[in-house]
Amino acid sequence: MSRVKLIMKSSPDVSCINQDALFLTTKATELFVQHLALSSYNKGSGKQKNTLSYSDLADAAEETETFQFLTDILPKKILARDYLKSLEEMEEVDDN
C-alpha cells in the first residue's frame, strides 16, 4: 500500500491524503485490475485459445469508454514499416 501512496504523491498538486482515502484507492486499484483483466479477456479474441494478450488489452482500452484514459500509455502495436512510414511523413511536413 505504501507503493500506492508513493504513486499518488508523485501526481502533481497532490498534497495530503487521508489514511482511509489511501486504503480506498488501493482497493479501487485492485478492482480495476480485475475489471480490466476480465473485460479484456471476455471481449478479446484470445478467449478461444484461453489466453490474454497485449492486443486484447489494447482493444479493451479503445472500445471501453472508462478505459480510454489508458490509450495514451498503450500504443497499439504497429508494424515497424508502418511506423517508419509515418515518421517519413512527419519529416516531410516539417520540411514544408
Add this chain to the structure above:
Amino acid sequence: MASSSGNDDDLTIPRAAINKMIKETLPNVRVANDARELVVNCCTEFIHLISSEANEICNKSEKKTISPEHVINALESLGFGSYIAEVKDVLQECKTVALKRRKASSRLENLGIPEEELLRQQQELFAKARQQQAELAQQEWLQMQQAAQQAQLAAAAASAGSAHQAGSAQEEEEEDDM
C-alpha cells in the same frame, strides 16, 4: 527496494502483486508477458487518474486533505461507479478494525497500571537501587577504614612490644599516656 536510477514516473505496483491478482481473476488463463507489463503500467495510470480527480474535488471543497469521500466521488465521475459498493464495504471493515484496536488499547490502560504510574514506580526502584549501592559503598569504606585502623594498632602494638623488651618502666609510662 532501493532504486538509484528510477524517477517518480517509474513507480509501479510490484509485479508479483499484479500477477497474483490476474491469476485470481482469470485462473487457468495464460497471460502474455507484455500484457502483464501493460497491466502494471495501467495500474499506475489509474492511480494517477483517481488521485488527480480526487485532488480536484478536494480543492473545490476547500479542504487540504483528500478524504475517502473525495475518492468515492472521483470514482463516480470517472465512470468507475461500479467499484463504489465494494470499496465502501472495505472502508467499513477498516473502520471497525480501527475501532476495535482503540477499544483494546484503552481497556488495557484501565485494567492495568497506567503508564505514568509505571514510570513512577520505575523511578522509585532506581532511586532505591542507587541508595543501596551508596550504602554498600559506604560500608565497604568503613570496613576499609577499620581494617586500616586495626593494621595501625597492630603495627603500634608490635613496635610497643619491641620497646617493651628494651625497658618495662617505659611501658608503664606509655600505658599512662594511653
